[in-house]
Structures are given as structure tokens and as C-alpha cells.
Amino acid sequence: MTDRPTNPARPRGVEELAAAVPMPDLEPVAHPDCRVCFAADRGRTAARTQGAPQRVADFNRVITGHLHRADQGEGAER
Ligand SMILES: [Zn+2]
Numbered sequence: 001m002t003d004r005p006t007n008p009a010r011p012r013g014v015e016e017l018a019a020a021v022p023m024p025d026l027e028p029v030a031h032p033d034c035r036v037c038f039a040a041d042r043g044r045t046a047a048r049t050q051g052a053p054q055r056v057a058d059f060n061r062v063i064t065g066h067l068h069r070a071d072q073g074e075g076a077e078r
Contacts, residue, residue: 028063036066 027044030037044059 027060030063031066031068031072033072034066034068037063040066 030041040059040062044056044063047053047055047059
């Protein structure tokens with residue numbers, strides 16, 4: 001037995017490491033033909049570059065909550 005409690009999921013020494021910006025596994029994808037989603041996607045990229053995870057999450061909420069018509073976007077009947 002060691003004198004220090006260890007987390008089996010983390011090898012020794014990993015506690016000292018931390019990601020610069022915690023990232024969710026999946027993020028919403030901007031609609032290709034939507035100006036609102038396009039702007040939010042650019043803002044999200046800028047926020048990530050600036051190390052602002054709260055703003056990244058805000059832009060993710062914008063993209064997630066933005067609804068589109070079924071005929072909007074590439075591949076739609078015109
Ligand atoms: Zn949109």
C-alpha cells in the first residue's frame with residue numbers, strides 16, 4: 001500500500017496537468033448556409049483561441065438553439 005491515496009483512473013503525476021480549455025466531446029456544428037450560425041462559429045473559434053471556455057459554451061448554445069427550415073442549406077431543392 002502507498003501512503004498516498006491514488007485515483008486508479010489517473011496515473012501518478014497526472015494531477016499536476018490540466019487542459020488549457022476544458023472541451024466537451026462533441027460540439028454543435030454550424031449550419032453551412034446560415035449567417036447566424038456562421039457568425040457564432042467564428043465567435044466560438046475566437047473564444048477558444050482566447051481561452052474563454054464560458055464564451056465557447058455561449059456560442060455553442062446559440063448554434064444549438066438556432067432552428068432552420070428543412071429547405072435551407074446545401075442539397076436543398078431550389
Ligand atoms: Zn443557424
